[in-house]
Amino acid sequence: MHSHDVVVVGGGVIGCSVAFALSRMGASVVVVERDRVGAHASRAAAGMLAPITESPDEGAGFQLGLESLDLFPSLIAEIRELSGIDPRYLESGLLRVGEADEVEPLRARAARLEAHGCRWLDGQEVREREPRLAPAIEGGLWSPREGHVDGFLLTRAYAGAAARRGARFQLGTTVSGLLWDKKRVCGVRTSAGEIAAADVVLCQGAWTGLAEEWGPLHLPIQPVKGQMISLEAPQPELPCVIWGAGTYLVPRDDSLRVGATVEHAGFDVRTTAAGIAALLAGATRVMPSLADCTFREAWAGLRPGTPDDLPLIGPLPGVSGLTLAAGHYRRGVLLSPLTGLAVADWILSGKLPAGLAACDPARFQKSG
Incomplete structure (x- = not known):
């Protein structure tokens, strides 16, 4: 032994x-x-x-x-x-965008989080960062300290x-x-x-x-399913993580990851038509031009949830x-x-x- x-x-x-x-x-x-x-x-x-x-x-x-x-x-x-392995860590910043009914809660939160570097961007300012945002987007919370890693x-x-x-x-x-x-x-x-x-x-x-x-x-740990999809990265690539309409868009090399559903479905890791449709709907609501991107793949993972x-x-x-x-x-x-x-x-x-x-x-x- x-x-x-x-x-x-x-x-x-x-x-x-x-x-x-x-x-x-x-x-x-x-x-x-x-x-x-x-x-x-x-x-x-x-x-x-x-x-x-x-x-x-x-x-x-x-x-x-x-x-x-x-x-x-x-x-x-x-x-x-x-290790000789690069995890591709990038402090890209995160832009959480909102339509008209989300503006005031996001603006208030930006003010509350000002000590952490956050600030409110109006419609013109968010489009200076990402011109392809949907016309319905009226502003966003900018958080420069956040980012992503593989x-x-x-x-x-x-x-x-x-x-x-x-x-x-x-x-x-x-x-x-x-x-x-x-x-x-x-x-x-x-x-x-x-x-x-x-x-x-x-x-x-x-x-x-x-x-x-x-x-x-x-x-008391239970599986919580999350479906995600990957699209061919739009050109030019997104400058940061963008979050809106219940989905987040994470640039990754030559692809764009779109996530994620939240499903209490036991240990089921199937991808479903409904899950993929919801993610595509959210992504294109934030950035309509993503509808022209090549669809690459879909997958699901199990998050460990607690009460x-x-x-x-x-x-x-x-x-x-x-x-x-x-x-x-x-x-x-x-x-x-x-x-x-x-x-x-x-x-x-x-x-x-x-x-x-x-x-x-x-x-x-x-x-x-």
């Missing part, structure tokens, strides 16, 4: 970020993944880094997102050098950097249970045999809730040796730097940042 300091279950963006942070601090780490690195939600994600404009208020999700966003420039430089390449870069620091990846291996010593988790049972470890971190994204079958665990849309980061009450890093919903890519560092600090020093109190798994634990 192999033995490591930490077993990380799941090789998505969160699992690979955790593995990198732990190995960087000297821990012996093995990542166990049933498929390939970044095979699911991390590959499907648009890669928006938008804690300011995406958060519904300035609560915990907003604050954690800002803190994690600030980590990206130095993190990207480090993992790019170690979530799949980011995941691979985390994995490559972790491997350079000594982490081991066991791919194509299914975890079927936990190893227990009374109330302490001491490893995992896999399709390739048992792996002993001082600590286990669960990072299986939308599938984390299924681990309730492995012991006395309460893991309050905040992740579960930290230990489970009453269970030693087990840490959660799951339930990030739409913020997995964005929160990956912060999550990796927080989990590594917890496992190696027994401390969690005070700002992560809202993500404590204890908030959902059943009494009695």
Whole structure:
């Protein structure tokens, strides 16, 4: 039976970020993944880094997102050098546009977020940034600090950097249970045999809730389906991320990603005519000329949702040796730097940042 300091279950963006942070601090780490690195939600994600404009208020999700966003420039430089993989991080800015009935809420929000660099742009000013916007667009909230990254390449870069620091990846291996010593988790049972470890971190994204079958665990994480489409990039390419009419447009090399639906459909990852139609309708409502773009592909991913849309980061009450890093919903890519560092600090020093109190798994634990 192999033995490591930490077993990380799941090789998505969160699992690979955790593995990198732990190995960087000297821990012996093995990542166990049933498929390939970044095979699911991390590959499907648009890669928006938008804690300011995406958060519904300035609560915990907003604050954690800002803190994690600030980590990206130095993190990207480090993992790019170690892995040789460029995650294509770009601080492009984000323009959230609105029609007549959206102007006042967006204008008020821009004023409220002025300290974060946001400002209101009127109809003429938004068209100076993007002349192809629909005539019905009357203005927008401009957020210069936000941007985007390729979530799949980011995941691979985390994995490559972790491997350079000594982490081991066991791919194509299914975890079927936990190893227990009374109330302490001491490893995992896999399709390739048992792996002993001082600590286990669960990072299986939308599938984390299924681990309730492995012991006395309460893991309120459910899959939330998101369909996306890709169009051939219009010329000239969009200068920034644009969000409006319930869709976001993310420029990516020679393509334009359009997302995303929000569907509670279990583990169904089919793309549907209705989903694709809704995305095309939203995109062309914001920018009518996109109707002439070549349609490239459609896909769907499963976000890990929680009852309050905040992740579960930290230990489970009453269970030693087990840490959660799951339930990030739409913020997995964005929160990956912060999550990796927080989990590594917890496992190696027994401390969690005070700002992560809202993500404590204890908030959902059943009494009695």
